[in-house]
Amino acid sequence: MYGNQTMPVPATHSPELDAPAAPLLEVFSSIQGEGALIGRRQVFIRFAGCNLKCGYCDTPYTPAAHCRVEKLPGSGAFTSWCNPVQLADVTAYVQSLLDPGSLCHRSHHSFALTGGEPLLHAALLKEWLPRLRTLLPVQVETNGTLPEALRQVLPWLDWISVDIKLESQTGEPTPWDLHREFIELALQVQCCVKLVVGNSTPGEELHRTAKLLQSLTTSTPPKHFDVVLQPRTINGQCSVSGRSLLQQQDILAGYGLDVRVIPQTHCFMQLL
């Protein structure tokens, strides 16, 4: 069994026990359903807490006394760990997935550190990431508003999936300046910029986004990044018409951006 209520106390001192414990929401293995690493098998670590309040948010990100951990990938059967969670518990869980005796031991491509907003925990991540990265490469999924936090953990990240939060969807003003500063930093590693869009996303928002992204591609040599339009999911379904998505893609592609349209495919597969 996994979990901080069932793990034996190590006989020898482990540096993992010195690392700060984290408020988590979930730990599980699944197929990445969004963005540039779509289709990849990942170990998801979902951190509690967020600094934004997006209108479409479907994640109960408030820290709780317990987090849930899927016992077997895809089983839908969970065990419960007390928060905050020790790094040693997470690494033991992941090592059990990677153990040669496990059916999925060669399946995993990377970690997905997600939330909530994982970069709220940058101080903690500085201590977790060197150890996690000995197990698998690391992708972070972020709302792109905490550039100083990103600066602290950038050396340990392999991929960054960063959202641009459009006001038409979130109901909150888009933090354009923070997004620019964040993405400039994120381009030091492999970066995917994601926009959640709806039928009502105004063209002017997309033009402004495209101009921002285009201005980041003028360096020599040019920095490449993926741009993903993600139609908003409502009740497990893609809520945006194909016609709207084609028009939105046309706007961004018109600025020379490498743009793909990818819905949240894990919803269609009944996966976490």
Ligand code: SF4
């Ligand atoms: S950034 Fe993500 S977790 Fe935070 S409110 Fe927005 S959608 Fe929810």
